[in-house]
Amino acid sequence: MTATVPNETAKPAAAPAQPRVGVLLVNLGTPDTADAPGVRVYLKEFLSDARVIEDQGLIWQLVLNGIILRSRPRTKALDYRKIWNNERNESPLKTITRSQADKLAAALSDRAHLVMDWAMRYGNPSIKAGIDALIAKGCDRILAVPLYPQYSASTSATVCDEVFRVLARLRNQPTLRVTPPYYEDEAYIEALAISIETHLATLPFKPELIVASFHGMPKSYVDKGDPYQSHCIATTAALRRRLGMDETRLLLTFQSRFGNDEWLQPYTDKTMERLAKEGVRRIAVVTPGFSTDCLETLEEIAQENAEIFKHNGGEQFSAIPCLNDSDPGMDVIRTLVLRELQGWI
Numbered sequence: 581m582t583a584t585v586p587n588e589t590a591k592p593a594a595a596p597a598q599p600r601v602g603v604l605l606v607n608l609g610t611p612d613t614a615d616a617p618g619v620r621v622y623l624k625e626f627l628s629d630a631r632v633i634e635d636q637g638l639i640w641q642l643v644l645n646g647i648i649l650r651s652r653p654r655t656k657a658l659d660y661r662k663i664w665n666n667e668r669n670e671s672p673l674k675t676i677t678r679s680q681a682d683k684l685a686a687a688l689s690d691r692a693h694l695v696m697d698w699a700m701r702y703g704n705p706s707i708k709a710g711i712d713a714l715i716a717k718g719c720d721r722i723l724a725v726p727l728y729p730q731y732s733a734s735t736s737a738t739v740c741d742e743v744f745r746v747l748a749r750l751r752n753q754p755t756l757r758v759t760p761p762y763y764e765d766e767a768y769i770e771a772l773a774i775s776i777e778t779h780l781a782t783l784p785f786k787p788e789l790i791v792a793s794f795h796g797m798p799k800s801y802v803d804k805g806d807p808y809q810s811h812c813i814a815t816t817a818a819l820r821r822r823l824g825m826d827e828t829r830l831l832l833t834f835q836s837r838f839g840n841d842e843w844l845q846p847y848t849d850k851t852m853e854r855l856a857k858e859g860v861r862r863i864a865v866v867t868p869g870f871s872t873d874c875l876e877t878l879e880e881i882a883q884e885n886a887e888i889f890k891h892n893g894g895e896q897f898s899a900i901p902c903l904n905d906s907d908p909g910m911d912v913i914r915t916l917v918l919r920e921l922q923g924w925i
């Protein structure tokens with residue numbers, strides 16, 4: 581085996597008196613532009629990751645390049661345009677992740693040797709750019725923060741893969757820590773409960789029930805040992821306890837099915853249809869697996885699933901915002917980061 585010599589030395593611009601500690605918030609990623617070429621570049625990178633589509637064999641290559649990347653970018657670009665932040669010309673996922681990093685920096689500004697940055701696993705700003713920037717500012721230790729409350733190989737692990745790949749190129753590596761999943765941390769469950777209660781208090785109607793919709797994944801990934809489903813179940817159970825609701829008042833579903841394989845069930849869209857057909861008229865949907873609002877919450881839930889519910893007889897539908905950069909949301913991130921920085925600051 582030939583060893584690869586890591587040759588790059590990412591040097592700090594000027595060595596600070598006290599070495600700094602970097603915190604890198606990492607979210608999934610999103611297209612740079614809300615048009616077919618932008619979505620194509622993003623989807624190609626995303627769907628070429630073996631953590632996301634595990635079988636990257638010849639058949640998948642043909643399906644990806646011959647079918648998906650020819651048609652999906654056009655239709656998805658239309659969806660992205662419905663939710664695009666036109667003021668900044670970027671997707672909400674980017675705007676909110678940046679704001680989370682800015683607010684975290686402000687909250688921890690009394691610790692002069694802490695440096696905050698943010699990155700996207702797919703697209704821009706890249707994890708490499710984030711790590712390079714932290715090193716350039718003098719960080720010799722980095723805490724990577726995958727912004728996923730529930731662990732899955734297709735999200736959290738692929739963030740680590742990319743961080744390790746970037747570090748593997750360096751001769752002089754910073755020391756690394758990674759935050760663990762926080763699917764039943766007290767601060768997270770409390771923040772979700774507060775955000776649900778605050779939102780419900782603003783509604784002109786009282787929902788008969790709440791649906792907690794998580795991003796889905798192929799069932800086979802869970803069968804092979806991915807703990808994601810059990811983390812989603814644990815989050816929902818903790819939330820039920822905190823809100824005093826049983827499984828008939830706070831339902832657990834999985835959204836965003838992609839491809840023809842069986843995904844985790846019950847499916848969110850089928851549940852919307854069933855509930856409306858069974859006579860439920862008023863519901864609210866919360867999306868606890870997404871730390872920031874994005875295409876999957878602002879378009880798929882708030883628009884598509886609202887439409888499915890109403891089309892089948894439902895009357896009132898409300899999508900509860902993600903924790904985003906709200907005060908309760910920032911409490912979660914700050915608590916997590918401060919806990920994992922212990923001994924470093």
Ligand SMILES: C=CC1=C(C)c2cc3[nH]c(cc4nc(cc5[nH]c(cc1n2)c(C)c5CCC(=O)O)C(CCC(=O)O)=C4C)c(C)c3C=C
Pocket residue numbers: 608609610611623632633652656671673728732734735795796797798808836838869870873874875876
């Ligand atoms: C096999 C495919 C996919 C798996 C597994 C998967 C897991 C997964 N994804 C998220 C969070 C997000 N996914 C988002 C978009 C998105 N996801 C997939 C496919 C899989 N996701 C696709 C193809 C897309 C792109 C949109 C589309 O073409 O349908 C997003 C939104 C990004 C944005 O730009 O706003 C998020 C966030 C989690 C938490 C997860 C874990 C199981």
Ligand SMILES: [Fe+2]
Pocket residue numbers: 795836
């Ligand atoms: Fe996804």
Ligand SMILES: [Fe+2]
Pocket residue numbers: 836875876880
């Ligand atoms: Fe979707």
